[in-house]
Amino acid sequence: QQQVKQSPQSLIVQKGGISIINCAYENTAFDYFPWYQQFPGKGPALLIAIRPDVSEKKEGRFTISFNKSAKQFSLHIMDSQPGDSATYFCAASRYNTDKLIFGTGTRLQVFP
Amino acid sequence: DSGVTQTPKHLITATGQRVTLRCSPRSGDLSVYWYQQSLDQGLQFLIQYYNGEERAKGNILERFSAQQFPDLHSELNLSSLELGDSALYFCASSVPVGGNTDTQYFGPGTRLTVL
Numbered sequence: 001q002q003q004v005k006q007s008p009q010s011l012i013v014q015k016g017g018i019s020i021i022n023c024a025y026e027n028t029a030f031d032y033f034p035w036y037q038q039f040p041g042k043g044p045a046l047l048i049a050i051r052p053d054v055s056e057k058k059e060g061r062f063t064i065s066f067n068k069s070a071k072q073f074s075l076h077i078m079d080s081q082p083g084d085s086a087t088y089f090c091a092a093s094r095y096n097t098d099k100l101i102f103g104t105g106t107r108l109q110v111f112p
Numbered sequence: 113d114s115g116v117t118q119t120p121k122h123l124i125t126a127t128g129q130r131v132t133l134r135c136s137p138r139s140g141d142l143s144v145y146w147y148q149q150s151l152d153q154g155l156q157f158l159i160q161y162y163n164g165e166e167r168a169k170g171n172i173l174e175r176f177s178a179q180q181f182p183d184l185h186s187e188l189n190l191s192s193l194e195l196g197d198s199a200l201y202f203c204a205s206s207v208p209v210g211g212n213t214d215t216q217y218f219g220p221g222t223r224l225t226v227l
Binding site: 036098099 | 114116143147154155156157160170206207215216217219220221
């Protein structure tokens with residue numbers, strides 16, 4: 001119940017394309033769903049986050065789509081750039097100061 | 113730069129030894145979280161402190177302990193080290209004094225290698 005399942009494990013996208021990463025959860029008590037971006041040798045950095053009261057949130061080229069009934073959420077990266085090449089983690093928590101439960105990560109490579 | 117600092121950046125030690133990892137949260141943040149990142153287990157929550165008190169415990173081994181000091185910095189102590197403890201250890205902080213925030217800000221991590 002505490003798991004967050006993430007797919008795909010790796011993703012290769014052409015520059016300008018759309019990158020889509022999916023996550024699914026079981027625990028209906030989860031109330032906060034962030035996405036973190038991690039570059040090699042660095043700590044995870046918050047990219048964008050959503051709460052279950054909205055179905056979509058967009059910040060620049062990054063969009064989270066949230067399906068509460070299916071218990072799924074996804075990250076869409078529009079116009080993917082080589083600089084987006086990193087590992088992306090979805091996560092979930094029960095409330096805003098709770099521990100984060102992370103997905104297994106997706107390694108994104110964007111080729112020029 | 114997240115504002116969270118961790119020292120040391122790298123640590124190489126032998127099995128059976130004890131090490132201490134240090135974390136300074138963002139200025140004013142009351143909550144500190146420790147996470148372990150390994151190739152086979154991914155990013156896993158270890159323990160959380162809030163204003164000096166232990167708030168939550170995750171998959172933390174009995175050989176590991178942590179504390180948060182009055183100045184809000186935190187230390188993670190790992191003892192009787194085993195090869196399998198080799199990993200990246202991240203500290204994150206959140207919740208500024210008088211504030212209410214969702215975001216956990218992660219430090220750059222400490223890479224621990226046990227030989």
